[in-house]
Amino acid sequence: MDKVITLSHGNGGRLTWELITNIFVRHFGRQTVGANDAAELILDNNEIAFTTDSFVISPIFFPGGNIGKLAVCGTVNDLVCGGAVPAYLSCGFIIEEGFSIEKLDEIVESMAKTAAECYIKIVAGDTKIVPHGKADGIFINTSGIGIMCDDFRPNPACITPGDTIIITGTIGDHGCAVMLARESFNFKADIISDCAPMVSVVNDLAASGLQINAMRDPTRGGIATTLNELAAQSNTGMILREDDIPVKNEIRGFCELLGLDPLYLANEGKLIIICPRNVANEVLQVLCNNKYSQQAAIIGSVTNEPAGKVLLQTVTGKRILDMQTIEQTPRIC
């Protein structure tokens, strides 16, 4: 049988990386050297960051947001993680015939509201309508351009053994909220997506003048996958203390019921921040004063060994925390 694309190729884990390396990079090559999600480019002597992301979420509306809010937050968050100031956004819509105009209005309204909060201007757009059955309601692609700051350049290459690892709040909220809204489980829980733009959080950090070595938004594949990426890119080891990682009770309950691991669940309004140990407490203080990062916590540290790997310190012992390999499915046995 021919090799085909599976859903696992899109989960942000190992297969996604294989796809990028073996198909995209093989043909396109690497045109930039940046290690962040947004490409860092020079245009007429101005340094800019450029990124793109597509959103195909089901369900389109979920507790805490919708595909439109997500499409703005996702791209903006990629820009700010590299230290860029968001400037312009484009959006492309692929809409299935029969989609409710009222719903579209609601989606676009939330995009406008979120963009305004981030001070990013939506300046270009495209709409395509496809026949019924050729798309799942609505897909949105956004591309964003930001201006690089002179004095605030988090980059995985700056990660140094001894650094402190901070998460800006509880993990797994988005992944759980979406799964709960999508599946017809017999559960009820007060779980809402954390979907939010991280612009103000990053602005606060930049304004503080504190040294930040790296930032990344732990979306698909959760913090386990994102930390593995950062460890691999910086060729350092990382150790997390399981008990220090903030997880809401409801998320724990949901995960235990279905045999899921919150470390692999998506977040859409969180940042992993890596900074020198001597400024960690001040960074935490800055974060706790922003409404989007009040529950920030120190969750681990950067080590020399094992280079490129992430370890989890549990109540009993240490174990390897791998990047996501297959998407998590509910299991009961």
Next chain:
Amino acid sequence: MCLAIPGKVEEIDGNVATVDIMGVKNRIAIDMVKNVQIGDYLMIHAGYAIEKIDEAEAMQTIELFHELGGLLSKDDV
């Protein structure tokens, strides 16, 4: 092989109970467990209660673990 987790009974409606699992409410079948009361802890597997959790036994087991770990008595492994 068999993931089962504890939930606390909040409501009972015939053979269906609403249980709380760390804030998640789940409606489960309690056909297999008799005399379920509100406030009981049940072990839940695939939408069913498979057994009640005996809190007194849990406390005794913890004491036994203290003993096994040498925290209480001097006896050797």
Next chain:
Amino acid sequence: MMFDINKPFRDPVVINAEIEKIQSYSGRPLAIMEVCGTHTMAVMRYGIRDLLPANVRLISGPGCPVCVTGTSYIDAACYIAKMPNTIIATFGDLIRVPGSSTSLTQMRMQGADIRTVYSPLDCIKLCTDNPDKIVVFLAVGFETTIPVTALTILKMYEMLINNFVMLTAHKTMPAALNALANDKEIKIDGLILPGHVSAIIGTNFYSEFCARTGIPGAVTGFEPADILASILSIMRHCNGEIAGVDNLYSRVVKKDGNIHALAVIDEVYEPCDAVWRGIGNIPGSGLKLRKKYDHHDAEIRLNLPTFTDDENTPCRCGEVLRGKITPADCPLYAESCTPENPIGACMVSSEGACAAYYRYKRESK
């Protein structure tokens, strides 16, 4: 914050005392099998193998129902998936298990209607929402899950729901333990016994098994303090104390088990022979629907052909399942067989010994 009944079993004071005691073990070398897949997961998750002294070895047993499900069962499920007007309802892990040539994941990519459910009870709604289709539930699992599917059958029978059938491959734990004990190539000094299976079947079988085979065991829960305690219990029984079975999970497990659940199982199922992937046929180790419930039996209602088990593979899952080798000893492990492209069933289920090793153990030293 509400009271968490499991919290005392995660208490670092208890855990550290247990670890210290385990590490000071100076008795004879021990090979201890954790029979249950959920125990295997917990052992890996908490890094317990790395805590053990050199003379104590933990081996993973056959207690992952997805792993021991034969290729013939998957082939039958895939055959059904291709039939028109059928919906397959299944627990999550099973859809990735390879059959002799394909898997349910591949069938789904080709358009088959395959739904992941949390409970077989979810099938009631599937059936009423889709009256023109037959809903086929894939009933795998050991004694924890068996009464759950049996009760589902009883409910469907009482509610006169006609479009529900089950393809059953249930297996029973005592038969597997007897087969392990009879295998002269396997040397097991003690068994960490499955907590939730035991909630149903009780502890009487283990006492009789221990008296017959001399192999001690400990029934235990899934928190770190539970698992460490079971290792300490087995150490005691192997050194001086008479071999016996400790019930360390008495908060859930009673001596006689759950008699209501056992009655439901007996009402719905009768024993049959069953093929365990990698192990082969174990007489009397399976359960099939009683004749009264033919109407809900997929094999009869859908007139399925006979499928045979294909064991012609270099995969050494069978030896892994019997604790003869560790996953790393298999030439396919982490080479051609990975969680993304599983060859053996032990790599498919996240509970499987190979997948658990791959996820938690790889290069951890």
